[in-house]
Amino acid sequence: MTDHVYKLTELVGTSPESLERAIQNAVARAKRTVRNMRWFEVQQIRGHIEKGEVEHWQVILKVGFTLED
């Protein structure tokens, strides 16, 4: 096995639907500029409330990707 090096980038994904969707939105957006994403770790879960209802979910996550040789 070669000695891989990974980089972590921290993102906030949002969604009016669900926590999973907020994470998927962040990963989908990162995909445009980052290749070789391998895993994510949730840092914090928050949300915005409007008129006494949860308007959208916010998930802060770290995404790890392989730095290519």
Add this chain to the structure above:
Amino acid sequence: MTDHVYKLTELVGTSPESLERAIQNAVARAKRTVRNMRWFEVQQIRGHIEKGEVEHWQVILKVGFTLED
């Protein structure tokens, strides 16, 4: 912009369905007595198990609301 002051209150919402629903239940209950809720932050996710199945989800969250002038 005027200098807003917010207050945080800590709640536990529960639901047999999902994490999102547990949070929404807490916010819906708080709505009866608290106006101007603006955001929430999840503190912990727990749950109750009955006969080897998750019976309900529990989410501890902080809710922030504007203190009116």
Add this chain to the structure above:
Amino acid sequence: MTDHVYKLTELVGTSPESLERAIQNAVARAKRTVRNMRWFEVQQIRGHIEKGEVEHWQVILKVGFTLED
């Protein structure tokens, strides 16, 4: 009331579907060997990314169960 003693065991559940399902999978697997499970606490939420999409969700949780007399 007698003086109950509980034990905590730490598990990682995975699911391609949702966070709730990842937790339920861990609890269902533990059910085969552990009786009297009472509660769980989420420790961390992670996930695996394949080709720029979340391939499966991983939830690290502690499960508490009663030690029988």
Add this chain to the structure above:
Amino acid sequence: MTDHVYKLTELVGTSPESLERAIQNAVARAKRTVRNMRWFEVQQIRGHIEKGEVEHWQVILKVGFTLED
């Protein structure tokens, strides 16, 4: 089971006697205005020293109680 919502309130109990008494003092004081207290969690243990002796114990705790429907 109905979907309960709980509220957490943070208190500091003090006692010249013991840690347990400091917690009980906080709960006893809260009982005057809060109904349906269900559990507490210790956040921090501190104390005051006077003339090289522990004069009183201080326990910071969160108390959870059911919000009635």
Add this chain to the structure above:
Amino acid sequence: MTDHVYKLTELVGTSPESLERAIQNAVARAKRTVRNMRWFEVQQIRGHIEKGEVEHWQVILKVGFTLED
């Protein structure tokens, strides 16, 4: 010495000027409804950025006050 019980309430103060002013704004606002405030503890320091400049400072703090007998 009698056995005092204190309560902690969590606030967010804001100010366009400084961190100290953000804290003082929160304490001044709380003064209207809370008597016998005794100390505060900073939980987090944040801020809002507008057009590449810090527009206002936000300080999350816990304020402790004596519960009267």
Add this chain to the structure above:
Amino acid sequence: MTDHVYKLTELVGTSPESLERAIQNAVARAKRTVRNMRWFEVQQIRGHIEKGEVEHWQVILKVGFTLED
């Protein structure tokens, strides 16, 4: 000195009397199946409240024991 390896197991002891007794109850219960216990570390202190009184104390602790060769 030989290279010892220890294992940590996480328990919750309860007692209506005191924090020390809750810990001792957990250790006494573990003694039935675990040999060579060496130390414990308190993770969290909680308790159950019934009718505005602390009904029993709960201490979450890790117990370390030597794995025999």
Add this chain to the structure above:
Amino acid sequence: MTDHVYKLTELVGTSPESLERAIQNAVARAKRTVRNMRWFEVQQIRGHIEKGEVEHWQVILKVGFTLED
């Protein structure tokens, strides 16, 4: 509302004057390459001491900005 995605970048600002100025220096420097900065969160406050005097303040902060579509 569209589903925004934000990115967090971690910086250390320094200043011989004050904590606020150290933060503003970091934000001002980031402004040259990052558009749409929205908020910051202080991670740690440190400082350098020279000849028994605080020579400069160091603030580690995370800055959040909107990823444009």
Add this chain to the structure above:
Amino acid sequence: MTDHVYKLTELVGTSPESLERAIQNAVARAKRTVRNMRWFEVQQIRGHIEKGEVEHWQVILKVGFTLED
């Protein structure tokens, strides 16, 4: 009020009797060389187990004392 400066020193007190006694032992020992002790904060609670019984309690605490002018 003059600008007091306090120093914190970290100690481990032990006792075969109770947590309170372990703390008091640490404070009593510190009293021989430190004047003006004002408060303590518990950092961790541990203990030693011998033959399946808690042999002694260990409390790691910080003690704060006034630095005299």
Add this chain to the structure above:
Amino acid sequence: MTDHVYKLTELVGTSPESLERAIQNAVARAKRTVRNMRWFEVQQIRGHIEKGEVEHWQVILKVGFTLED
């Protein structure tokens, strides 16, 4: 992919030589009773001092292994 479930067990490895060796000792000992170990995470690094020299290194680690179907 099937829905794997992993279990985490917490160990303390020791060695008079190095941190890496302390970890390897813990893993080697666990290998006797645990199959399918997949990863470890270091929780804490400690050590024992004898006559002013580090006598042995202690590493607290969590080891994750696959629960077989």
Add this chain to the structure above:
Amino acid sequence: MTDHVYKLTELVGTSPESLERAIQNAVARAKRTVRNMRWFEVQQIRGHIEKGEVEHWQVILKVGFTLED
């Protein structure tokens, strides 16, 4: 480069004026007995409230200094 060893000491500085001044007061007081101070790290920010106003600021900090050969 020789192998430097540093020591950390924990102090609480206070000031009626500002957070920076509270830190500077602690460093100035330490200067009387400690040489070669090199850096500080803020551990906690607190304050005392009197009659609904912040009476003085308290900053808990660690100060690092070189141990001379």
Add this chain to the structure above:
Amino acid sequence: MTDHVYKLTELVGTSPESLERAIQNAVARAKRTVRNMRWFEVQQIRGHIEKGEVEHWQVILKVGFTLED
């Protein structure tokens, strides 16, 4: 002294040999694109186990570098 601003980037270095080598691999890889690296801080130590042996070490670290004017 001018007001330096530093940026922190988070990396994971791996090595089959040692913890130090895992860190050095991450720094060596970052060197290709980042100039003026000044310090690193270890965030977490993990590793991969294959056939009951540590196959490679993983160190998550933050690397700080000067942003040039």
Add this chain to the structure above:
Amino acid sequence: MTDHVYKLTELVGTSPESLERAIQNAVARAKRTVRNMRWFEVQQIRGHIEKGEVEHWQVILKVGFTLED
């Protein structure tokens, strides 16, 4: 057993060679003035980078020693 009291002192050891050597350097330096050192706990691992290479390792550790009667 008599009731021992221990004191903790916080040090930073450095070494161009390895993490273990950085710790041993700190312990060796402390040995000159502190008797009866018993254990250490690593608090943080850092390092200095010069020209894209790790120049020296820094380990922040707490050292515990017995206070003699």
